[in-house]
Amino acid sequence: MKRLQVSGVSPAFHRDIELIAGLFYPGVKVTEDREEMDASVHFTVEETEWVNVSVTLAVPSREQAWHGSHRREHVSAVLDERTRRKRVKPVVNHALLQVLEEATGVRQPWGILTGVRPTKLMHNLLLEGKSVLEARNVLERDYRLAPHKLDLLEEIMNRQITVLPDLYQLDREVSLYVGIPFCPTKCAYCTFPAYAIRGRNGSVEEFLEGLHKEIEATGKWLKKRGLPVTTIYFGGGTPTSITAAQLEALFERMKACIPGFDQVRELTVEAGRPDTLEQEKLDLLKRWKVDRISINPQSFKEETLKLIGRHHTVKETVEKFALARKMGLNNINMDLIIGLPGEGLETFRQSLRVMESLHPESLTVHTLSFKRGSHMTRNPEKYPVADGEEIASMVAEAREWTGEQGYVPYYLYRQKNILGNQENVGYALPGEESLYNIIIMEERQTIIGLGCGAVSKIISPGSGRIRRWPNPKEPQAYIDTYREQIGQKLAALDQAYGYPVESKG
Ligand code: SF4
Structure with missing residues (x-):
């Protein structure tokens, strides 16, 4: 797949959509033009006290479509536009990952996490007062990290604190x-x-x-x-x-x-x-x-x-x-x-x-x-x-x-x-x-x-x-x-x- 046509979400989300889709189809580019696409993905976003995202991926050459959805608690009434987008974006990414994993049969071990430092994320959760188990649950729920990657992060984090007890x-x-x-x-x-x-x-x-x-x-x-x-x-x-x-x-x-x-x-x-x-x-x-x-x-x-x-x-x-x-x-x-x-x-x-x-x-x-x-x-x-x-x-x-x-x-x-x-x-x-x-x-x-x-x-x-x-x-x-x-x-x-x-x- 080279071109993925996207509809139903703000262009501000396109960069992340391209990154997630690129995990499955390296080099894929997002387009809004139906004429030049190899596949299309349509999102429906509903915001109440929850963010609900439904997604449909259609690949004409395979004459097939896949559906997925994801939701997360939301407090849209009190948010400015930028913060609201920040809340909606991971839900969009999550739903997209789900549908792409289903269509390709490929499981992404790091889920929607595209950042460079996953261990820092885990340290930050601990510094917020979470237990290791709670931190693991957050990373699994919000980012879809696979259990073996969570084990790896936990082992590394424990080792770092042993080696550098004054790290913080x-x-x-x-x-x-x-x-x-x-x-x-x-x-x-x-x-x-x-x-x-x-x-x-x-x-x-x-x-x-x-x-x-x-x-x-x-x-x-x-x-x-x-x-x-x-x-x-x-x-x-x-x-x-x-x-x-x-x-x-x-x-x-x-x-x-x-x-x-x-x-x-x-x-x-x-x-x-x-x-x-x-x-x-x-x-x-x-x-x-x-x-x-x-x-x-x-x-x-x-x-x-x-x-x-x-x-x-x-x-x-x-x-x-x-x-x-x-x-x-x-x-x-x-x-x-x-x-x-x-x-x-x-x-x-x-x-x-x-x-x-x-x-x-x-x-x-x-x-x-x-x-x-x-x-x-x-x-x-x-x-x-x-x-x-x-x-x-x-x-x-x-x-x-x-x-x-x-x-x-x-x-x-x-x-x-x-x-x-x-x-x-x-x-x-x-x-x-x-x-x-x-x-x-x-x-x-x-x-x-x-x-x-x-x-x-x-x-x-x-x-x-x-x-x-x-x-x-x-x-x-x-x-x-x-x-x-x-x-x-x-x-x-x-x-x-x-x-x-x-x-x-
Ligand atoms: S920095 Fe390392 S990878 Fe880059 S040219 Fe030198 S030896 Fe090769």
Whole structure:
């Protein structure tokens, strides 16, 4: 199905209808034009003390129609138009999901939930005073979450509170994210700020100059405001794409400028691409007491790595992992991606067998998502992927296998256009979880982003209001603007924390 004609509801609902229908028919577009449609959906909405939505889905090519309905309590008399729509929209989505599940025989495990952070939703329900059981009931009733996803959310939430007992009180500390926007080459599925580093020496130096300035200014601000730092995370890109000397200079700058640098609860450096690692850099990470690194295979199938443009081999991943172990790095994360082109359950099982022999401390299992703007999304014909059922079986396999190997799930997030409408889950051996990953997903603390493509999330203590402050993604734009950006960002931080705004320009 490519075109779905919609009638009976305000166009304000069309975007959500397209998202829900897209779970069943990827890429489907909503239209009001009967002439160009492949199927039609008609809603009847009644508002009394209940919102009642009836829906009929008709597919002319199958000469069939399906009917569904959903209702929820309502208090329309006291609502303004915007709030009223907010109440009606989930009922429309719910009825639509029901009818599409019936027509296709496909059950959506996350129901009508299209957001990125389902665990945050569960935390919020607890903070409102609900019990875990009540929170589960709300998610099941209002969003149609499947029981196995509710179990997963509950397990993750419990783990997060065990690992970070002060998660709900972390808003008087901050974490830092450092974005290094370079990689050896660009992977086909990637939309991160990641620029091939070769031939860029000039701009790398200029970028690092700006980053040093940002670290200095941020350190001064933290000192002045007396805010402790919980975690520091180097990401990108691949931070280990820069030279050992450049990386060491950054650590030195941090030690000199960031108050309590030696006492932060966790320091992580993504060394995602094995082709960026060598003895000298691993030695440096060890010397600087980096707590956690990532070495990401994504797949242990050689052809897949070639197809997605990773430019490293399976052998190289295994060798670099062994070298990191030899150098004494004892908290290593590895990422796998479910649903890479040409891969199915058997290939995934093969990757898990290799993973078993390496036994990293944590394993992040992503499900492939076709992100807007990636090479893969622009050329889908070159990248055939498994169907939703097979994706679901790989996700289930990952959950079972990690359990058998002693890993526990501890963070989760979802993305748009993720295959099979599944999720990404971080698993870790107990005690080896990444605190930063929990903090960024649950949005309980300000994260100050430094460097290219780093997005600061400024969370006002108390109110929890979030303001996003993105640094430029492109190195040249960062180089051109960091002088003004630094002051503006610190002023935004002052404002959020209720301090008089002093920094300007
Ligand atoms: S290594 Fe990571 S950041 Fe770099 S291009 Fe590949 S997916 Fe993107």
